[in-house]
Amino acid sequence: MKKMMYMAATAAAALAIAGCGSDDGSDGTTAAAGETSVSDAWARVTTPTQTTGAAYMTIESPGGDTLTAASVPSSVAGEAQLHEATGEEPMDSGGSMDSTAPMGSGEGMMGMREVDHVVIPADGTLTLEPGGYHIMLLDLVKPIEPGATIPVTLELEKAGEIEVDATAEE
Ligand SMILES: [Cu+2]
Numbered sequence: 001m002k003k004m005m006y007m008a009a010t011a012a013a014a015l016a017i018a019g020c021g022s023d024d025g026s027d028g029t030t031a032a033a034g035e036t037s038v039s040d041a042w043a044r045v046t047t048p049t050q051t052t053g054a055a056y057m058t059i060e061s062p063g064g065d066t067l068t069a070a071s072v073p074s075s076v077a078g079e080a081q082l083h084e085a086t087g088e089e090p091m092d093s094g095g096s097m098d099s100t101a102p103m104g105s106g107e108g109m110m111g112m113r114e115v116d117h118v119v120i121p122a123d124g125t126l127t128l129e130p131g132g133y134h135i136m137l138l139d140l141v142k143p144i145e146p147g148a149t150i151p152v153t154l155e156l157e158k159a160g161e162i163e164v165d166a167t168a169e170e
Contacts (some may be wrong), residue, residue, distance in 0.1 A: 041152065043169070044168070044169070044170075045145065051140055055152055055166045059156075062123075063124065064122030065156045065158045065159055066117050067120065070152055071153045072147060073154070074141075076140070076142055077138060080138070084112040084132070085134070086113060149167055152164050
């Protein structure tokens with residue numbers, strides 16, 4: 001009898017501790033203040049001969065964050081990479097050469113490189129746009145047609161995975 005009462009008291013104490021934890025609502029408040037949102041997600045329409053595409057969007061993170069990776073379904077492209085346009089035309093030895101070259105139109109003309117992360121400043125908006133940071137889609141399975149929707153999964157250091165739908169636009 002004495003032992004049973006002891007067990008009951010222990011259970012009550014455990015419940016009290018659990019109740020105390022759930023009463024503390026500060027966790028939810030903190031998460032809301034730092035909530036990350038993505039807007040204006042779009043992907044550039046590609047021609048049937050293009051094997052690469054690009055996706056752009058605006059990522060807002062009031063508390064700051066770091067974009068570490070992006071991915072798309074294998075039905076869309078073989079790989080997605082974070083790229084930064086360098087703003088230079090590599091090997092440019094004079095504009096006259098370019099007009100005769102059928103390759104390298106559009107964004108392909110610009111220098112760009114893969115980056116392994118992009119920092120979102122603490123105040124905090126990151127805009128992925130033509131001529132800047134972008135999500136490069138490599139080995140396209142099929143052309144990106146106007147109005148198509150490309151599901152893009154972003155990986156952020158703090159916010160975790162965020163999935164957005166990028167609408168194909170010219
Ligand atoms: Cu690129």
